[in-house]
Amino acid sequence: MNLNPTKQELENRISKLFNTLSKSEYNFDTAIIVSKVNQYYFTGTMQDGILIIRRDGKVTYFARKSYERAKLECPLDIIYKMSTYKDMLEVIPTYLGNTFIETEIVPISMLERIKKYFSMEKINSIDRIILSLRAIKSEYELGILTESGKQHQYLLENIVPGILKEGMSEPDFLTELYSRMVKLGHHGVSRFSMFQIELIVGQVGFGESSIYPTNFDGPGGMQGMSPAVPIIGNRKRYLKKGDLVFVDVGYGIRGYHSDKTQVYSYGTNPDEEVVKVHKACIDVLTEITSLIKINKIPSDIYNKIMRDLPDRLSQNFMGYRESVKFLGHGVGLHIDEMPVIANGFKLPLEENMVIALEPKCGMKGVGTVGVEETYVVKAEGAICLTGGPREIIVV
Numbered sequence: 001m002n003l004n005p006t007k008q009e010l011e012n013r014i015s016k017l018f019n020t021l022s023k024s025e026y027n028f029d030t031a032i033i034v035s036k037v038n039q040y041y042f043t044g045t046m047q048d049g050i051l052i053i054r055r056d057g058k059v060t061y062f063a064r065k066s067y068e069r070a071k072l073e074c075p076l077d078i079i080y081k082m083s084t085y086k087d088m089l090e091v092i093p094t095y096l097g098n099t100f101i102e103t104e105i106v107p108i109s110m111l112e113r114i115k116k117y118f119s120m121e122k123i124n125s126i127d128r129i130i131l132s133l134r135a136i137k138s139e140y141e142l143g144i145l146t147e148s149g150k151q152h153q154y155l156l157e158n159i160v161p162g163i164l165k166e167g168m169s170e171p172d173f174l175t176e177l178y179s180r181m182v183k184l185g186h187h188g189v190s191r192f193s194m195f196q197i198e199l200i201v202g203q204v205g206f207g208e209s210s211i212y213p214t215n216f217d218g219p220g221g222m223q224g225m226s227p228a229v230p231i232i233g234n235r236k237r238y239l240k241k242g243d244l245v246f247v248d249v250g251y252g253i254r255g256y257h258s259d260k261t262q263v264y265s266y267g268t269n270p271d272e273e274v275v276k277v278h279k280a281c282i283d284v285l286t287e288i289t290s291l292i293k294i295n296k297i298p299s300d301i302y303n304k305i306m307r308d309l310p311d312r313l314s315q316n317f318m319g320y321r322e323s324v325k326f327l328g329h330g331v332g333l334h335i336d337e338m339p340v341i342a343n344g345f346k347l348p349l350e351e352n353m354v355i356a357l358e359p360k361c362g363m364k365g366v367g368t369v370g371v372e373e374t375y376v377v378k379a380e381g382a383i384c385l386t387g388g389p390r391e392i393i394v395v
Contacts, residue, residue, distance in 0.1 A: 003254065005044045007075040009140050014042050014059055016133050021053070021100065021126075029055045029097025031126055032114070035105045037191060037333050038130055040255065045073035049082065050114075052092055062088050086117050095119050100126035104195070128338075131193075135330050135338040137352045141256060142376060145332070145354055148258040149374055149385030151185050152251040156262040157387065159184070160247060161395045164266055166240060170233025171225070173245075174204050181251065190250045191257070193334040200232050202249030206239050206266075210246035210368040211320035219319045219360040220248050220261075220368045241267030244274070244367040244392070248358075250335040257335045259356035260386040261372035264393045274369060275392065277361050280312045281370035282389045284359040288327060288341070292355065292375060292382035298345040302327055305359075313361050320362025328357035331374055353377045354385070 021028040033039055033051040039061070040046040047070045049063035062082035063070035070079050080091055096118050101111070103125040111123075137145065163176050178201050182188050190199055194217065203210070203220040212221040214230060223237070224230035239245070245264040250257045263278060270278075284305060291301045305327060309317060318324050330337030331354055339347050339355065355377065360370030371389040375382040 004073070005140060009138060010042060010044055010074075010076055012138070013133070014053070017042070017130065018053060018057065020129055020133065022055075026100070026124070027098050028100055028124075029121070030092075031100045032096075032106075033102065033126070033130075034110065035102050037193075037255075038102065041130075041134060041333060043070075043074045043076060043078070045070045050085075050088070052088070054092065055097070058092075060088075060091050062091075085114050089117060092118075096121075098122050098124065100124045100129070102127050102130075104193070131338045132347065134332055135347075135353050136350050137332065137354055137376070141332065142352060142354075144254050144256045145258060145374070145376070146385055148251055148253045148256055149260075149387070151253065152258045152260045152374075153387030155181060155184055155186075155251060156247060156249075156260055157390065157393070160262065161264065161393060164239060164245060164264065164395050166267070168239050169235050170204065170206055170209060170237050171235055173206075173239070174201055174233050177201060177204065177247075177249070181249075185253055187252045187254060190252070191334050192336050194336055198231055203246070204233060204249070205246045205367065206237050207243045207367050208365065209234060209237055210244070211316075211362040211364075211366075213322065217324055218248070219324050219358060219362070219370070220246055221320060221362070239266055243267075244270065244369065245395075246368045248372060250331075255333050257331050257333075258374040258386050259329075259331050259335055259358070259372055260374060261358060261360070261370065262390060262393065263367075263369050263371075264395050266395050269394055270392050271366075274363065274366055277312055277363060278369040278371075278392050280310050281359045281361055282391075284309070284313065285357055285371055285373065285389055288357050288359065289375060289382040289384075292349065292357075292377055294351050294377060294379060295348045297348055298339050298341045299343050302341050302343050302345070313359075316362040316364075318360060320364070320368065327359060328355050330354060331356050349377050351377055351379060355382075 031053040067081040099120040104127045212223040248261040326342035328341035358372035
C-alpha cells in the first residue's frame with residue numbers, strides 16, 4: 001500500500017472537482033480552498049496556504065508556511081511561495097469572477113483580507129461539493145481505511161479489556177487508552193468537520209457518565225473534566241464492580257478514520273434487561289446493514305428503521321432524553337462526513353462510500369448501550385471494516 005497519495009491520485013481528485021464545478025449549473029470561475037484537510041485531499045500536503053483552481057484549468061497552491069515542506073510532500077508542480085495574499089497577484093488575475101469558497105470554514109476576516117487584493121462577482125459555497133467527492137473513496141483510501149478498521153477492532157476487543165482496572169478514574173482510563181492507541185498505530189488526532197468540536201480520542205464513560213448531557217452531537221454522553229472542559233472524563237468517577245464502560249472512539253491511520261463502539265461490563269455480568277436492550281441495538285444494526293445498497297436513499301433507510309423500532313427501544317434511542325436525528329455518518333479524513341443516514345438526506349448511496357452506523361440507547365441508572373461499526377458500500381451490500389458488532393464484553 002502506498003503511504004502517500006500518488007501524483008495520479010491527486011490529479012484524479014482535482015480533475016473530479018474541476019469537472020463538477022465546470023457544469024453549467026455552477027458557472028464557476030474560481031475555487032478557493034483554505035481548509036487544511038481539503039488542501040491535503042487535493043495536494044498531499046497540509047500547510048498554511050491557499051489552493052486556487054481557475055476556470056481555465058490552472059491550479060496553484062500558495063504556501064506561506066511551510067513552502068519547503070509543501071515542495072517535499074506535494075508531487076504536483078503547483079507550489080508557489082507566499083508571504084501575503086498580495087503575492088498571489090503575480091500568478092492569478094485580480095478579478096476572480098464567480099467564486100466558490102468553503103463558507104463553513106473561511107472566517108469573514110480572512111475573506112476580507114483576500115478581497116483586499118481580489119474582486120469577486122459572487123461568493124458560493126463549495127463545501128458540499130467537496131464533501132460529495134470525498135464521500136466516494138478510491139482504492140488507495142479504502143486500503144488505508146481497511147487497515148484502520150483492523151487495528152480498531154484489535155484495540156477494542158483485545159487491548160481495552162486489559163486496561164480496565166478497579167479504582168481508575170475516567171481520565172486515567174482515557175489517557176492509558178490514548179497511549180495504547182498511538183503505540184498500536186493510531187495517528188493521534190480525531191478530526192471533525194463540525195464547527196467548534198473539541199474531543200480527545202472519543203466519548204468514554206463509566207456507568208451513568210455515558211448518558212450525561214453533552215454538547216457533542218452524538219448518542220452517547222460525557223460529563224468531562226469541568227464545564228470549561230466537558231470532555232476527557234470525570235476525575236472523581238472511579239471504575240467499580242458492576243459498571244458498564246462505554247467506549248466510542250474514532251481510530252485513524254495516515255489521516256483516515258474508522259469509527260467503532262464497544263460496551264463492557266466490569267467485574268460481573270450485566271443485568272438481563274441491559275443485555276436485551278444491547279441485543280436490540282445489534283438487531284437494528286443488522287437491519288440497517290441489510291438496507292445499505294447502491295442507489296438506496298439514506299432518508300428512506302432512516303425513516304424505515306425509525307418506523308419499525310422494537311418496543312424495547314421506544315425510549316432514549318440514539319440518546320438519553322435528547323436523541324440525535326441520525327443513525328450513521330460517513331467517515332474518512334473527518335470522522336463526520338457524508339453521507340448521513342438521516343431524514344432529508346437524499347443523496348443516493350454509491351459504491352465505495354464508507355459509513356459508520358451506530359444504533360445506541362441510553363438507560364437510566366445504567367449508561368449507554370449499543371454498537372457502532374464502519375462499513376464500505378459495495379455491489380454486494382455493506383462490508384464491515386471493523387470486525388462486526390459484539391455483545392457486551394465482561395471484563
